[in-house]
Amino acid sequence: MKGFNSEIIFLFCIVVLAVFIRIMAMQIMPDYLIVDNPTYQAAANDLLRTGTISNHYIMPLYPLVLALFGGGAFAQTLVGLISGGITTILIWCLSRHIFLEKHVGLVAALIYALYPMAIFYGVKGLTESLFIMFLIAAFLSMYKDKITMASLFFVLTILSRPVADLFAPFVIMWFTVIVKKDRPIIVLKNLSIYGLIYLVMMSPWWLHNYNKHHEFIRLNLGYGIVLYSGNNNKNITGGGIGGLDYDLNVVEKYSNPLEKDAFLRREAQNYISDNLYHFVKMMWVKFKRVWNFFPYHESVKENIFAIFATLSLIPILVSSFVTLIYRRDIFIYLTPLIGFIVYLTLLHMITIGSIRYRYPMEIIMILIASPTILKFYNLIARRFFKVDNI
Numbered sequence: 001m002k003g004f005n006s007e008i009i010f011l012f013c014i015v016v017l018a019v020f021i022r023i024m025a026m027q028i029m030p031d032y033l034i035v036d037n038p039t040y041q042a043a044a045n046d047l048l049r050t051g052t053i054s055n056h057y058i059m060p061l062y063p064l065v066l067a068l069f070g071g072g073a074f075a076q077t078l079v080g081l082i083s084g085g086i087t088t089i090l091i092w093c094l095s096r097h098i099f100l101e102k103h104v105g106l107v108a109a110l111i112y113a114l115y116p117m118a119i120f121y122g123v124k125g126l127t128e129s130l131f132i133m134f135l136i137a138a139f140l141s142m143y144k145d146k147i148t149m150a151s152l153f154f155v156l157t158i159l160s161r162p163v164a165d166l167f168a169p170f171v172i173m174w175f176t177v178i179v180k181k182d183r184p185i186i187v188l189k190n191l192s193i194y195g196l197i198y199l200v201m202m203s204p205w206w207l208h209n210y211n212k213h214h215e216f217i218r219l220n221l222g223y224g225i226v227l228y229s230g231n232n233n234k235n236i237t238g239g240g241i242g243g244l245d246y247d248l249n250v251v252e253k254y255s256n257p258l259e260k261d262a263f264l265r266r267e268a269q270n271y272i273s274d275n276l277y278h279f280v281k282m283m284w285v286k287f288k289r290v291w292n293f294f295p296y297h298e299s300v301k302e303n304i305f306a307i308f309a310t311l312s313l314i315p316i317l318v319s320s321f322v323t324l325i326y327r328r329d330i331f332i333y334l335t336p337l338i339g340f341i342v343y344l345t346l347l348h349m350i351t352i353g354s355i356r357y358r359y360p361m362e363i364i365m366i367l368i369a370s371p372t373i374l375k376f377y378n379l380i381a382r383r384f385f386k387v388d389n390i
Helices: 002-028 037-050 061-068 073-099 104-114 116-123 128-143 147-160 167-179 184-213 222-230 257-274 276-290 304-311 313-326 328-350 355-385
Strands: none
Touching (some): 002 073, 002 104, 037 061, 037 073, 061 073, 061 128, 061 147, 073 116, 073 128, 073 328, 073 355, 104 116, 104 355, 116 128, 116 304, 116 355, 128 147, 128 167, 128 355, 147 167, 147 184, 167 184, 167 328, 222 257, 276 328, 276 355, 304 313, 313 328
C-alpha cells in the first residue's frame, strides 16, 4: 500500500507537470500552425445563439463542450488543459492494467505529459484533446470488461470525431471473441449493449440533423469532401489541401449541402473504380504521408518545434516494436490497440493522409512503448549510475 501511495503522489506530480508545460507552451506556440480554431468557436457560438450548428462538416460534442465554457478561445484552452490532465491519469491506469509492471504506468503518463505532439494538440484547442481522452477511457473500460462504459466512451469519441464509427463495434466484438474467448451469446449481448447506447446517445444529433436538413444524417456531411479530396485527378500528393489536392468548383452548381455531399461521393467512387491501379498506388503515397517523420507543408517545415515534434515519434515507434517482440506472450491481448493503429492507417490510406491524423495512433504507441522505455531506463541506471531499478 505504501508503494501504491507513493505512485499516486508521483502521478499527481506528472499531471501538474503536464498542465504546467502546456500553459508554458501556449506562450511560445505560433498561431499559424493552427487553422481550425475559429471553426469550432463559431460552432460553439452557433449553439449558444440558436441551438444549432451551421457547419455541415463537424461533429457536435467538442463545440458543445466549448459552449459550456463560454465558446471562445479561453474555452478551447481550458478544455485542452483539463482533458490533458485527465488523459494523463487514464494513460497511467491503462498501461498499469495491461502490463502489470511496477511503475510502467508512470512512465507512460510521463511520456504523454512531455510528448511534443500531445502538447501541440492540447494547447491550441482542437478536437483531438477530447477524442483522445474518450478513446483511452473506452479502451480502459473495455480491458476491465466494463462493456457498458466502453460503449459509452466509444460513442463519445464518435460524437467528437466520426473516425471510430466503424471501429467501435468491431473492436468490442474482437475483444469478446479473440481476447476474452467468450461464447457467441456474450458477443451478441455486448454488441446489443453497444447498439442500444449508440442509439440513445446519437439520437439528439440525428434529431438536430433532421431539423436542419429534413433528412436522416447519421454522422455529418464530411465524408464526401474527405473521400473526394483524396481521390480525384488533381490529387498527386495524397493530402487534402484545398486548391492543391482538390477543387470544389465542381460543386458550385449545387446549393443544397446534401446534393454536394452526394455528388462528391459519387465522383470519388467513380474515380476509384475507373482508376483502380492509380488508387492502389496512391494508398502507398498516403501511407508515407501519414507516417512521415517530417511535416509536409513548407511553412511548417520552417518551424523548429514542428520538426522536433514529428521526430519525437522515432523512439516511441522503435520502443513499440521492441515491446511487441519481447512481450509477444501478450500479443493477442494487445491486438485491440494494434488494431486501432491498423484501422486508422487504412482509413487514411483510402481518404487523405496527414501527420495530424497519426496523432491518436502515437498515443496508443506510447502505451505500447512504455515497458521497453522503462526497461531501457533501468538498464542505463544500473550500468552507468549504479542505481536500483525503479
